[in-house]
Amino acid sequence: MALSQAARTRIVDEFIPRYPSKRAALMPALWLAQEEAGWLANETFEEIGELLDLHVTDVAAVASFYVMFHRRPVGELLIEVCENPSCYLAGSDATHARICERLGLPAGHGHGMQSTADGKYSVRPTECLAACDYAPVVQVNLRFHGPVRADDVEAFLDDPARFSIEGKPSFSMVAGPQALAVDGWEAGAPEDARSQGGSRASG
Amino acid sequence: MTGAPPPATVTVTVDGKDVAVPPGTLAVEAARMAGVDVPVFCYHPKLSLAGACRMCMCEIGMASPPGQPPRPPGLMTACTTRVSNGMTINTEAPAALKAREGVIEFLLINHPLDCPVCDAGGECPLQDNSHAWGPKEGRFTEQKRLARKGAALSPLVVLDQERCIACYRCTRFMDEVPGEAELAFFSRGFASELRTAGDAPMKSRFQGNIIDLCPCGALTSETYRFKARPQDLDHADSVCGLCPVGCNVILDTRSNQVTRVRPRQNEAVNEIWVCDKGRFAHHWSSSPNRLSGPWVRGADGLHPATWRQAYQEAARRLAAVKAAHGGGAIGVIGGRNLTNEDAHALARFAAEVLETPHVDFRVGAQVAEANPLSPFGLDAFNTGLDAAEKAGAILLVGTDVHDEVPVQWLRIRKGVKAGARLVVAGPRATEADRLAFHRLRHRPGSELALLVGILAALVESPPLDADGAPRDLSGLAAAIGGTGVDQAAVHAGVDAVTIRAAAATLAGARDPLVYVGARLAIRHDAGAIGMAVGNLGRALGYPARVNFLVEGANGRGAEWAGLVPGPGGLPAGHIIAKAAAGEIKALYVVGENLLETHPDAAQAREALERAEVVIVHELFPTVTAQGADVVFAATGLMEKDGTTTSVEGRLQRIYAAVHPHGSDRVPDWRILSDLAAAMGAGLGYSAASEVTKDLLADVPAYASLEGKLPGSAGVLVRAVAVPAAGGGGFLTAPFHLPTAPRAAAGEGSTTTSPGRARMPADQREREAPPAVPPSPAAALGALAAGGGALFLVASPEIVGHETIVAETPELLSTVPEAYVEVNRDDAARLGIVAGGLVEVRGPAGAVTRVARVNGRVPSGTCFAPENLGSPRINAILRWSTEVPLVTLRPVVVEGAEATGAAVAGAR
DSSP states (O other): OOOOHHHHHHIIIIIHHHSSSGGGGHHHHHHHHHHHHSSOOHHHHHHHHHHHTOOHHHHHHHHHHOTTSOSSOOOSEEEEEEOSHHHHHTTHHHHHHHHHHHTTOOSOOTTOOEEOTTSSEEEEEESOOSOGGGOSOEEETTEEEOOOOGGGHHHHHHOGGGGEEEEEEOOOTTTOGGGGOOTTTTTTOOHHHHHHHHHHHHO | OTTOOOOSOEEEEETTEEEEEOTTOBHHHHHHHTTOOOOOSSOOTTSOOOOOSOTTEEEEEOOOOTTSOOOOOEEEETTTOBOOTTOEEETTOHHHHHHHHHHHHHHHHSOOOOGGGOTTTTSOHHHHHHHHHSOSSOOOOSOOOOOOOSEESSSSEEEOGGGOOOOOHHHHHHHHSSOOOOOEEESOGGGOEEEOGGGOOOOOTTTTHHHHHOSSSSEEETTTTTTOOGGGOEEEEEEOSSSTTOOEEEEEEETTEEEEEEEOOBTTTTBTOOOHHHHHTTGGGGOTTSOOSOEEEETTEEEEOOHHHHHHHHHHHHHHHHHHHOGGGEEEEEOTTSOHHHHHHHHHIIIIIIOOSOEESSTTOOOSOSOTTGGGTOOSBOSOGGGGGGOSEEEEESOOHHHHSHHHHHHHHHHHHTTOEEEEEESSOOGGGGGEEEEEEOOTTOHHHHHHHHHHHHHHSOOBOTTSOBOOOHHHHHHTTTOOHHHHHHHHTSOHHHHHHHHHHHHTOSSOEEEEOGGGGTSTTHHHHHHHHHHHHHHHTOTTOEEEOOSSTTHHHHHHHTOSOOTTOOOHHHHHHHHHTTSOOEEEEESOOHHHHSSOHHHHHHHHHHOSEEEEEESSOOHHHHTOSEEEEBOOGGGOOEEEEOTTOEEEEEOOSSOOTTSOOBOHHHHHHHHHHHTTOOOOOOSHHHHHHHHHHHOGGGGGGTTOOOOTTOEEOOSSOOOOTTOSOOOOOOOOOOSSOHHHHHHHSOSSSOGGGGSOHHHHHHTOOOOOOOOHHHHHHHHHTOSOEEEEEEEOOSSOSOHHHHTOHHHHTTSOOOEEEEEHHHHHHHTOOTTOEEEEEETTEEEEEEEEEESSSOTTEEEEETTSSSSOGGGGOOOOSSOOEEEEEEOOOTTHHHHHHHHHHHO
């Protein structure tokens, strides 16, 4: 799970000079490492610590602060179901339960992440994704999908792309601020989905 | 206002009382100066500010600018608020009391309140502050958070996460003081928990301090857990007896046994810290393995005896040697871990009773003069330990300060964080290298060449005097015989550019400080090194900022008490050599396990076997004691009243924590006094205080005390009056840097045991050296020979497989398996893998070690700790003046890979 030479070079030549202290390059370094390997092993923390002159514990502790840094292997598709009020009122708990059921995972696992044995799926609840207009929102590999109601789960698992919110991607921290300039922010918002989500929630 | 100097003090009002404090003072400290104790958890004067716990809320008001309406005071954290003129600090305002009550209620939501079974109960800030400031009852009726309990952060420190109030004292300490950030809070908020990366055990040798810092019983000591209640403990003020720093400690005892050791605050010595060896290695005192009474050798070996029998037997044997060969046939070795009183009694015993000049506490010493700086009219150590805090630059030569003087390393770190530039010279990377401004990685044994190189660089570009003119160092140029930087650099194996840069750093620094390792003060070239170091101090314009460390808890005290060779006396190394050669007939060994500490185990064995009489004072039946004719069971430093003198020359009192009643052990001074009486020449002591009186009267260093012992902080004294700054010219050192060192011819040609190894001991000894560092030619020759010959560097680790450590299994379990550190290039060439077993073959034999493969030693050199493994590394070495060459060979055994991997992961 060692860092690639390209990643090391990028951390040293690009990230470190970007900031006044080496420690400040920790977040993009961790993100880059995770993009490469999918998750962050202790060994990776050691390598990053060496590059940034940080104790491995410091690196690991920072990574542990953020739920988006994975300290265990994650499935090919990371499915995160929002459990905050808007989505909850729209039935996200049922969505979550149904996804778990369809994937053969025990429901009601609290805040933890569950993964299928074949390594294809990981599922976990998440905090507000700031996309309440698509409630219940489900994030797949950091891309918004929604609304995904309990009844939609089979279709969703069959082809998640059908539920994608076009033109409203999340952004990569590593890619930098230019990724924030999103094309078609409004274009992709399907009016009908929004109204359906609202009516379903109240009914 | 412009141009006016900042005020020397600002006046603040604490609970209605005006107090003048320095600008920048924290409100919490200002309150303390006014005699008001603001409760805190996260705040600690030795750590950075966190503002994490909110316990110190006070109602603080600021003065308004003139003409403006008064501002209402507000709640602020006193621990992060700095004073301003006219500030009012109301520590018991109703709002502050309410806030504090809320904080306590909040902190106790998840605290288990298991005080009755908690080690901290009775000495717990959380408990105290809850009683003093907390609400009568909490409103939280839900289930408390469940978290890790009794979790080992290491074999020494135990965590109860449920008790933790997340004050971040422990993590700040680890990060800031020893600089080993191996502990951190993982996750966040409700889920926060203290962990190490990968849950690896903590390795720091200062981790015990977080137990003291923890304000709530979350961190407890594995060795003290559930052993006692604070109110059941007796206390004795003492000084740690495990290294020369002389950390002040409190020994807590219960039922006449030491249950724990705590640091005692002394800002001049250890501040409030102590290393893990000092804190945890105290179980030796109550060990059943201790000698419980004297032994005498009969026809059938050693057997227990009465003290009378032991004294008579020892007296008879010593008298016989003295009668047949004279007092000069007796050698006295040891005394670095005794009290000053013991040392004084031993010095008197040697001089008046045995009548021998051959006395030396410096095991392995090759030179008679104990103070390499005496030609300069200086003591061996000339600054206070706290001088490291304010130095502009610090040069370390021949010392791994982290392992040699651990708590002083914390002080050096503090100095470096305050701006001191650290110049580290050594043949391998040490902990100090992590903070080094310049690293001078010299060839083993070439410290002198390196120092001469620095002097030559100073001659090239002299430091500027106060008036801006370059200092006249022509005398120094002559003193070093015109040696140039480049010439010295070749011999030291260090880049001349780096030497020049290091010299410039030292020359440009205010109050530079030089620390030289204790071993360089006893080595064959100690005189020349002393000359170089003394000249360096003078060249820099700070003649009295040069210091030699010393080995042993009371090495300095032993030196001053006279446990050094008298006129015509031999140094300890030569005493052993002569005993092995049959010229010294009797050895009197006090508290020294020579077979493990003399640098040539075979020679030490030969000496002990060949000597007609061997008398030993010991705590434990060590291998050395087992070869003796008479063994006296002595008491240790925790069991003695008296004084010790630390490396800096601080005389400090110690009080016995454990009283030997019921056991048959006797302090060394009494053994010596009684044995002297048995030999018909009593020293006349019947109490330690009588020896103290003599000591203060007889030893010149203590004359200034006029017979009065110091208080709890001790007193810094000097054996030699320190000269005024700038004093004196440069002294010529008896060194030379020959163009063709003989090491090249002798050792470069053979890869296994160099020819000298088979010479008889006396011949080796007579061959005593001029100082010759191994030359580049020798090093390259040895390597080119291809047999894997490397120079061996050896020094003790802070905690090793010592007899005393072995009695504390928790501490012993943190000691790594004996290893040899090899450069990765050499390892690749020799087929050595990390964690694999390696045969290390030296001139006197071979030992097996676990390989550590890294870049901490340069190619051509390897490192093995002296105090690890059985047999010790001294089993393969000859007592010689040269840096030993050893050969490394991987050991191939079935299943070795698995073993190696396990060991590699262990540390």
